[in-house]
Amino acid sequence: xxxxxxxxxxxxxxxxxxxxxxxxxxxxxxxxxxxxxxxxxxxxxxxxxxxxxxxxxxxxxxxxxxxxxxxxxxxxxxxxxxxxxxxxxxxxxxxxxxxxxxxxxxxxxxxxxxxxxxxxxxxxxxxxxxxxxxxxxxxxxxxxxxxxxxxxxxxxxxxxxxxxxxxxxxxxxxxxxxxxxxxxxxxxxxxxxxxxxxxxxxxxxxxxxxxxxxxxxxxxxxxxxxxxxxxxxxxxxxxxxxxxxxxxxxxxxxxxxxxxxxxxxxxxxxxxxxxxxxxxxxxxxxxxxxxxxxxxxxxxxxxxxxxxxxxxxxxxxxxxxxxxxxxxxxxxxxxxxxxxxxxxxxxxxxxxxxxxxxxxxxxxxxxxxxxxxxxxxxxxxxxxxxxxxxxxxxxxxxxxxxxxxxxxxxxxxxxxxxxxxxxxxxxxxxxxxxxxxxxxxxxxxxxxxxxxxxxxxxxxxxxxxxxxxxxxxxxxxxxxxxxxxxxxxxxxxxxxxxxxxxxxxxxxxxxxxxxxxxxxxxxxxxxxxxxxxxxxxxxxxxxxxxxxxxxxxxxxxxxxxxxxxxxxxxxxxxxxxxxxxxxxxxxxxxxxxxxx
Ligand code: ZN
Numbered sequence: 001x002x003x004x005x006x007x008x009x010x011x012x013x014x015x016x017x018x019x020x021x022x023x024x025x026x027x028x029x030x031x032x033x034x035x036x037x038x039x040x041x042x043x044x045x046x047x048x049x050x051x052x053x054x055x056x057x058x059x060x061x062x063x064x065x066x067x068x069x070x071x072x073x074x075x076x077x078x079x080x081x082x083x084x085x086x087x088x089x090x091x092x093x094x095x096x097x098x099x100x101x102x103x104x105x106x107x108x109x110x111x112x113x114x115x116x117x118x119x120x121x122x123x124x125x126x127x128x129x130x131x132x133x134x135x136x137x138x139x140x141x142x143x144x145x146x147x148x149x150x151x152x153x154x155x156x157x158x159x160x161x162x163x164x165x166x167x168x169x170x171x172x173x174x175x176x177x178x179x180x181x182x183x184x185x186x187x188x189x190x191x192x193x194x195x196x197x198x199x200x201x202x203x204x205x206x207x208x209x210x211x212x213x214x215x216x217x218x219x220x221x222x223x224x225x226x227x228x229x230x231x232x233x234x235x236x237x238x239x240x241x242x243x244x245x246x247x248x249x250x251x252x253x254x255x256x257x258x259x260x261x262x263x264x265x266x267x268x269x270x271x272x273x274x275x276x277x278x279x280x281x282x283x284x285x286x287x288x289x290x291x292x293x294x295x296x297x298x299x300x301x302x303x304x305x306x307x308x309x310x311x312x313x314x315x316x317x318x319x320x321x322x323x324x325x326x327x328x329x330x331x332x333x334x335x336x337x338x339x340x341x342x343x344x345x346x347x348x349x350x351x352x353x354x355x356x357x358x359x360x361x362x363x364x365x366x367x368x369x370x371x372x373x374x375x376x377x378x379x380x381x382x383x384x385x386x387x388x389x390x391x392x393x394x395x396x397x398x399x400x401x402x403x404x405x406x407x408x409x410x411x412x413x414x415x416x417x418x419x420x421x422x423x424x425x426x427x428x429x430x431x432x433x434x435x436x437x438x439x440x441x442x443x444x445x446x447x448x449x450x451x452x453x454x455x456x457x458x459x460x461x462x463x464x465x466x467x468x469x470x471x472x473x474x475x476x477x478x479x480x481x482x483x484x485x486x487x488x489x490x491x492x493x494x495x496x497x498x499x500x501x502x503x504x505x506x507x508x509x510x511x512x513x514x515x516x517x518x519x520x521x522x523x524x525x526x527x528x529x530x531x532x533x534x535x536x537x538x539x540x541x542x543x544x545x546x547x548x549x550x551x552x553x554x555x556x557x558x559x560x561x562x563x564x565x566x567x568x569x570x571x572x573x574x575x576x577x578x579x580x581x582x583x584x585x586x587x588x589x590x591x592x593x594x595x596x
Contacts, residue, residue: 031314031344032321034173034196034247035337036093037078039071041328042415044365044402045078047085048352049334049341053078054093054132054173054196056326058122060101065114067094067122073370073406079127080393080405091171092122095134100145102135106154115158116165123166130171131162132196137182156187163191175249178202178232180239195241196323199232200251204263208300209255211285212309222284224297229310233317247321248314252329252336254301260292261299266329267336270301281305304339311343366593367417367585368402372410374424380479380507381423381450383565388422388448391568395578401585401593410434417588418444418581421451422562425463436462442589444555446581449562453509467558468521468551473512476535479505479564483531484547484573488524492583493550493557494576500528501572507563508534508547515546524548524557525576548576555587 034052061068105111138151175196200210203226211225277290287306290299330336341349373385410431484503488494525548532542547560557580586592
C-alpha cells in the first residue's frame with residue numbers, strides 16, 4: 001500500500017470516528033462499574049455513569065425449581081435503558097441477604113436443571129445480559145435461611161448448570177463476602193465472568209463499615225477497623241481469583257449506632273452530622289465517621305474522599321472495576337456515583353457530561369407513566385407496541401419522567417400519572433375494576449388502535465362508555481397511509497399541527513354510533529373525504545371517520561393509529577402523539593408537572 005493512500009485512509013478514519021480512535025490510543029484499561037439497582041426504589045439509573053446494572057432481586061421460587069422476580073415492571077424499565085445505551089449490561093441478581101431456598105434448590109439435579117432453565121427463560125424474556133448469583137451464603141444459615149454442609153459442592157454444580165443453560169455469551173457473576181469463604185473458587189471460576197466482592201458490613205459503630213486499611217505502613221492499627229477492604233481483596237486473590245476477575249464493592253450507605261442513627265443510613269440521609277456530633281477522618285483506615293463528644297464513632301460510612309481512595313486502590317491493584325450497593329443511596333447531586341464514574345470510566349463519564357450540558361432534564365423526575373401491553377396479540381399490534389416502548393422511552397430523556405413497562409401483568413396504578421395502552425386493555429375482572437376506579441379518580445389514559453377495540457365480545461360496558469359510548473363497526477384493510485383532517489381548533493393536542501397531514505400506513509376503525517354524535521367527546525382528528533373508498537379487502541366508502549378524540553368526562557385521549565411498524569415514522573403525527581401525552585399529564589389532579 002502506498003503512503004499517500006494510507007494517509008487518506010487514516011484521515012478518513014479520524015473524521016469518521018474520532019472518539020473511538022482516541023479511546024484506542026488510551027493506556028487506560030477498560031474498567032467496569034457495576035451498580036446494584038433495587039426493585040423498591042423508583043430512581044432511574046443514568047446509563048452514562050455505569051457499565052453494568054445488577055437488578056435486585058430475583059429469588060428461588062417456592063417450589064425450588066425456578067425464579068421469582070420482585071417488581072417485574074421496574075426490571076423492564078431498567079432493561080429498556082438499553083434502547084438509549086446499547087452498551088449497558090443488565091443482569092438479574094438472584095438472592096440477597098435473607099433470600100432462602102437456595103440450599104433445597106441446589107440439592108437435587110432435577111431442581112438445579114429446572115432452575116437453570118428458568119434462568120435462561122428470564123434472560124430471554126426480560127432482555128437480560130446475564131445472571132448475578134447472590135446466595136448469602138452456601139453452608140451458612142446466618143441470614144436465617146436453610147443450609148447444608150453440601151451447599152458448597154452443590155453451588156459448583158448449580159453454576160455449571162446455569163452456564164450451560166444461558167450459554168457462553170451471557171454474563172454469570174456472583175457476590176462474595178469479604179472473607180472469600182463458602183465457595184470453591186477454583187471449580188466455579190471457569191464458569192464465572194467476574195466476582196463482586198462485598199467489601200462492606202465489616203463492622204458496626206464503634207467499628208467502621210468498610211475501612212480501606214486496618215494498618216498503615218508503619219504498622220499502626222486503627223482502633224475502629226475490623227477487617228478491611230484491602231484484606232477482603234487479598235482474601236479473594238489468595239482464593240485463586242485473578243485480579244482481572246475482581247470488582248471491589250463499595251457501600252453508598254453507612255452503619256449507625258442505633259442511638260444517634262439507625263443501623264442503615266443512606267449517604268443522602270446523613271448530611272450534615274446531627275447536633276453535638278463531629279465529622280472525623282480515620283488516617284489509617286482512610287474512611288470518615290461521625291463521632292460523639294467523647295470521640296467515639298456513632299456512624300461509619302463512606303464519602304467522596306474515601307470513595308475516591310477506593311477507586312484509586314482499584315486502579316493501583318489493577319482490578320477489573322468497582323461495584324456499589326446501591327444506586328438510590330446517593331444524594332440528589334450523585335456525588336458518590338459520579339466520583340466512581342469519573343475515576344473508573346473517565347472517557348464515558350466525560351463524554352456524557354458534554355451531552356448533559358445540552359440537557360435540561362434534572363434528576364428530579366417530573367411524573368411517572370406506565371405502559372401496559374401484551375405480546376399475545378396479532379403481529380402488527382405487537383410491532384406497534386414494541387415501537388411504542390422505544391418511542392416513549394426516548395421521550396423520558398428530554399422531558400425528565402419515568403416510564404415503567406409492564407407486559408401482561410396489570411400492576412397497581414396509584415403512583416402513575418398516566419397509563420399508556422398501545423395494544424390491549426386489561427382483561428381480568430379485578431384489573432378492569434382497578435382501571436375504572438383509577439380513571440374515575442382522575443387517572444390519565446393514552447390509548448391506541450386495538451386498545452380501543454370493543455364489541456359485544458369485550459364484555460366491558462364501562463369501557464365502552466369510557467371510550468365515548470362507541471363500539472367497533474368496521475375497518476379498512478389492508479393498512480394504508482391516510483390523509484388526516486386535523487380538528488380541535490387550537491386544542492392543546494392539535495396545537496401547532498397543520499390543517500391536514502398524511503398519516504403513515506395503518507389500519508383504521510370506524511365506529512358505531514358516530515363518536516361525533518356524543519356531545520361529551522371532542523373530536524381532534526378524522527380521516528378526510530378524499531380517502532374514500534379506502535381499503536381493498538375491507539372497504540370503507542365514506543361517512544364521518546373520527547380517529548382521535550378525548551372524552552371530556554375523563555383525562556384521556558384515544559388515537560386510532562397504531563397498526564404495524566410505521567406509526568412513529570412521521571414527525572407530524574409524532575407531534576400529535578407527544579401533544580396528547582403532555583396534555584393528559586398536564587391535567588393531572590396533582591398539577592401540571594411540565595410547569596415545574
Ligand atoms: Zn390493527
